[in-house]
Amino acid sequence: MFYFTCIGQKDEHGPVYEYFKDRHGYTCLFYKELYREEYWREIMPEAATKRHAVLRLREMLGFDRIVSFGNSINDLPLFSASDECYAVENAAEELKRAADGILPSNEENGVAKWLLNHSCV
Numbered sequence: 873m874f875y876f877t878c879i880g881q882k883d884e885h886g887p888v889y890e891y892f893k894d895r896h897g898y899t900c901l902f903y904k905e906l907y908r909e910e911y912w913r914e915i916m917p918e919a920a921t922k923r924h925a926v927l928r929l930r931e932m933l934g935f936d937r938i939v940s941f942g943n944s945i946n947d948l949p950l951f952s953a954s955d956e957c958y959a960v961e962n963a964a965e966e967l968k969r970a971a972d973g974i975l976p977s978n979e980e981n982g983v984a985k986w987l988l989n990h991s992c993v
Contacts (some may be wrong), residue, residue: 874916874920875914875915875916875920876913876914876915876916877912877913877914878911878912878913878914878915879905879911879912879913880910881909881910881911882904882911884911884913885902885913886956888913888915889913892915897917897918897919898915898917898918899912899914899915899916899918899920899921899949900913900915900976901913901914901945901946902914903945903946903964906943906944906962906963906964907962909992911927911954911958912946914946918959921949921950921954922946922947922949922950922975923949923950923952923953926938926940926942926953926954927951927953932992937955938953938954938955938956939954939955939956939957939958939990940953940954940957940958941957941958941959941975941983941986942957942958942959942960942962942963942966942967942971942973943959943960943962943964943978944963944964944967945964945966945967947967948966948970951967951970952970956972957970957971957982958971958972958973958974958975958982958986959971959973959974959975960974960975960976960977960978960982960983961974961975961976961977961980961982962977962978962979976982
């Protein structure tokens with residue numbers, strides 16, 4: 873397994889992204905960072921995604937309910953494998969559209985407040 877995150881200017885990502893974006897067996901994400909000016913490129917084997925991790929944990933530990941939280945488009949695969957999913961208010965618009973609900977921003981501790989108010993048992 874491996875996972876690379878490359879951070880830089882948009883034009884610096886082109887060749888590597890083009891190489892991996894449609895290559896079988898890999899996931900390659902490319903997006904503008906939400907809170908800064910840089911662009912991010914994440915490269916990993918398909919089996920090393922958040923989606924696959926949560927599905928594997930469900931299988932191994934017998935979870936009957938998966939609740940996930942996110943802020944960026946790299947959380948979309950995780951959301952697709954979850955029973956409930958929440959985006960923070962300052963999340964990417966695409967992620968908020970995929971969420972079951974919107975929580976206060978990460979600057980307002982939205983996820984922590986949700987966890988304090990919901991039983992995880």
